[in-house]
Amino acid sequence: MSISRRVFVKSGGLALFSLGLDPLFLARAAFASYRPLPTSTALSRRILVCLFQRGAVDGLNMIVPHGDPVYYRERPRIAVPEKDVLDLDGYFGLHPSLAPIKPLWDSKSLAAIHAIGSPDATRSHFDAQDYLESGTPGVKATPDGWLNRYCQHDREHQDTPFRAVAFGPQLPRILAGTAPSLAIDDLQVFGLRAPQPAARDRLTRAFEELYAGSATGLLSTSSREAFEAVQVLKRLDPGQYRPAHEADYPRGKLGKALLEIAQLIKADVGLQVAFADVTGWDTHVNQGASEGQLAGRLDELGRALAAFTRDLGERMRDVVVLTMSEFGRTVRENGNSGTDHGHATAMLVLGGPVNGGKVLGKWPGLDPAQRFEGRDVAVTTDFRDLFAELLTRHLGATALSAIFPGFTADPARFPGAISA
Amino acid sequence: MKNPVVWRTLVVVGACLPFVGAQHAAPLQSAPPGPTLTPQDSAFHALNRLAYGPRPGDVPRVVADGVMRWIDRQLSPDGIDDDRWAQRERRFDILKYDRGDLAALYAEAQRERRERKLTAGQTAEGPDSVGAQHAAPLPEQTSLPTPADPMIPKSRRLAGEFADLAVVRAALSERQLFEVMVDFWTNHFNIYFAKGADRFLTPDYIEHTIRPRAMGKFEDLLIATAKSPAMLFYLDNWESVAPGTSPPFPLSARRRGGQGARPMPKGINENYARELLELHTVGVDGGFTQQDVIDVARIFTGWSIERPQQGGDFEFHGWAHDTGEKQVLGVRFQAGHGMDEGIRLLKLLANQPATMHHVSRKLCQRFVNDDPPDGCVDDAVAAWKRSSGDMREVLRAIFHGPDFWAAEHVRAKVKTPLEFVVSAARAVAAEPDTSPRLAQVVARLGEPLYLHVAPDGYPEREAAWVNSGALLDRMNAAVALAAGKLQGVTVVLDSVVSTGDADQLVDAVNEKILGGTMSENTKQVLRRQVADISNPTQARALAVGLAIGGPEFQRQ
Helix, strand or coil: HHHHHHHHHHHHHHHHHHHHHHHHHHHCCCCCCCCCCCCCHHHHHCEEEEEHHHCCCCCHHHCCCCCHHHHHCCCCCCCCCCCCCCEECCCCCEEEHHHHHHHHCCCCCCCEEEEEEECCCCCCHHHHHHHHHHCCCCCCCCCCHHHHHHHCCCCCCCCCCCCEEEEECCHHHHHHHCCCEECCCCCHCCCCCCCCCCHHHHHHHHHHHHHHHCCHHHHHHHHHHHHHHHHHHHHHHHHHHCCCCCCCCCCCCHHHHHHHHHHHHHHHHCCCCEEEEEECCCCCCCCCCCCCHHHHHHHHHHHHHHHHHHHHHHHHHHHHEEEEEECCCCCCCCCCCCCCCCCCEEEHHHHHHHHECCCCCCCCCCCCCHHECCECCCEEHHHHHHHHHHHHHHHCCEEEHHHCCCCCCCCHHCCCCCCC | CCCHHHHHHHHHHHHCCCCCCCHHCHHHHHHCCCHHHHHHHHHHHHHHHHHCCCCCCCHHHHHHHHHHHHHHHHHCCCHHHCHHHHHHHHHHHHHHCCCHHHHHHHHHHHHHHHHHHHHHHCCCCCCCCCCCCCEEEECCCCCCCCCCCCCCCCHHHHHHHHHHHHHHHHHHHHHHHHHHHHHHHHCCCCCCEEEEEEHHHHHHHHHHHHHHHHCEHHHHHHHHHCCHHHHHHHCCCCCCCCCCCCHHHHHHHHHHHHHCCCCCCCCCHHHHHHHHHHHHCCCCCCCCHHHHHHHHHHHHHCCECHHHHHHCEEECCCHEEEEECCEECEEEEECCCEEEHHHHHHHHHHHHHHHHHHHHHHHHHHHHCCCCCHHHHEEEHHHHHEEEEEEEHEEEEEEEEHHCCCHHHHHCCCCCCCHHHHHHHHHHCCCCCCCCCCHHHHHHCCCCCCCCCCCCCCCHHHHCCCCCHHHHHHHHHHHHHHHCCCCCCCCCCCHHCCCCCCCHHHHHHHHHHHCCCHHHHHHHHHHHHHHCCHHHHHHHHHHHHHHHHHHHHHHH
């Protein structure tokens, strides 16, 4: 008994020791103490909101090359008819479901980057999403995401528990890494729940002590981030939030996420990088044209973005929203009135700092000879060129080579999404 | 513990002898290989990995039995008496419906919904037909009304019940390892409940495709999933046809006359082919090319579903099959073949070394460590080769291996939401009902069952589950469970931990809930917290809630 007991204690200690050496844990420990929240003026900083259209959005039906007859020839059943396209520049136009954000184009705070994507040729959702989030196309072993690496390497900014927030039940790959980041599924019920405030505070303190003294590894760092955030939200009282300017967010996850992002921005809690998923873009079958499946998804996206900019009003001068997707879809429609996995797609950037009213990037054309492998829109802008531009010109990042290892960011290749 | 002298001897012998390859260990040895764990810790570890955690009394029972003997019994689930669960299972109405019944119920619910919309003066939405992809949003987890609500269509009620069935089975069945493996394969061969026809094909898929083969040969399971309507629908293969082919007249007439006239498919769809290679078999680094994907898709042209909107079965359409020559992973498939070449391909893939390695590694990740040691994977692959892919032998090799018992892997894994909820329910001997509520707790913690949209299934790695928001949700669920306020389960703590003074209470919670792994800090916090609570029942509920929501219980 006594021997086995001792052996157990020893092995338990070994287990703790090996966990303590976990590199992620050690690195996170470096962020262990948050500085007190600075005054609100110091916190009105520039903000990047990333929306991930998971499932590969059909860039050609989102930003429609209606000036190209090949587009109509290749998509007899799913092309957006000329009469329905909201023309942008005589050649490209918006899908009609995106009408709510057309005013942003007109006021030059919305731009599109077309023919953008990954230099890696994979047509696997998982690989391509992985690369888009890790920021290292073709390299699977990268342990963290590029948004997290930005937070690691750009320490000019004050660390607050809300600096990097993902809206959803799980922390996405793009924010995984050693810099603290939060996953929030619902702002209103974030924290311990109890019938009375006193009981809630007591429970919070008890769990805080438990995790502070007994947790190891990722459980330890994540719980510390959680209790910091709980403290801040207690002041905020998110249940009382009402959108400004009668902004009308669509029902559903995206509308809710953007509403909560707007709320955190206005509350000046130090939010700098926000992230949310928008799903439902993998339109292999019955994609639809002006109406239908894709139109329904774009409608929700357009209304949510319009409500967000309306709600934030003047604050949009500090905010850039980026939509991104892992790849585009085939130029030609498939046998099921849908589109299969392709290569380049289109991304949107909107907000005050945006060099808007333009479709940016180099358009490769849709002729079979100009396509990637004869079937897909070719990539002419590496997505890292856009991300690097947003990080440097909008957020002021300096350590680009650490954020995108193996990639030399060259301002000459930036698509020009941010006003000089 | 029962016989310290014997145990001490074993420990000393184990420590002195050079370690002998575990795969050569006698199958009925009573002590696990490796010198470091007490019998109680071994039992606790095995119950945390092969089972969904111990119920009260399980640890001493397994110790008395011998942990290796218990493991061996778990490897032969048919021999385990599960009568109590068999009785309970009958309460789940969903098991009385086949996929045809469910399809009819679903169609009826769709019709009613459209009629309601029309009478409400709105434009009717397009039918949520079998072809609508990912169109339906995830059900709002908080808005599911009580099962008795007459406004809820029967189909939706049964769907909620089906998710709950998985959770309750995991909590109550004696065939614990079997239930763990069902969850493993459900994720390995993931489908998505909310995609069109999978709303009514999923129960059949789990009951009749996955479960009967969860502890059998990998090849059989692979072929069964390839032919399952749920998988054919989820990864679009049912619509994949050789370019230029069209169905004979009666079929096209039947289609057009059916619900929602659909355009006829006109070409191959690579979706299933790609995931078959990348996820189900050889893995993403398995050395396949885009041309392999295309040829696999060509081999599976014509693998379809008979009347999917009515819950029909697998059907091979000879007219849709590409009879040309193909080549996959360097193996030629001669022209002129039909469905037989698909079976030949599946057998080829099932027995590729890359497949053995890919699947074995995932099993080691599940049972040993998020980053499994090579030796564990090698043992599993060797057993796979010896047994021609018999999963029981592969599992046996993992459980008899030194890595499974190594101190650095004990409590090294964080529980998934399903594992957390089920192990918590088991720890307090909770009695679940048939409502969807317990499954909703699992969903709220981030793992809505059968609703992982991507074909890779829910992740096994802790980084996917440990984040601040999810941790707070786990704490909340734990407190509610211990207070008897978690809907969907009945908890009577009297049968688990007796009330007592602070020291007695904390000792009891440590012993019964945490298997003796409670840290000094946790003991102190718990003692402080319960010290000023005069009501002993409340004190106990708080101590149990803190223990289950605390850091030790998140690990397995």
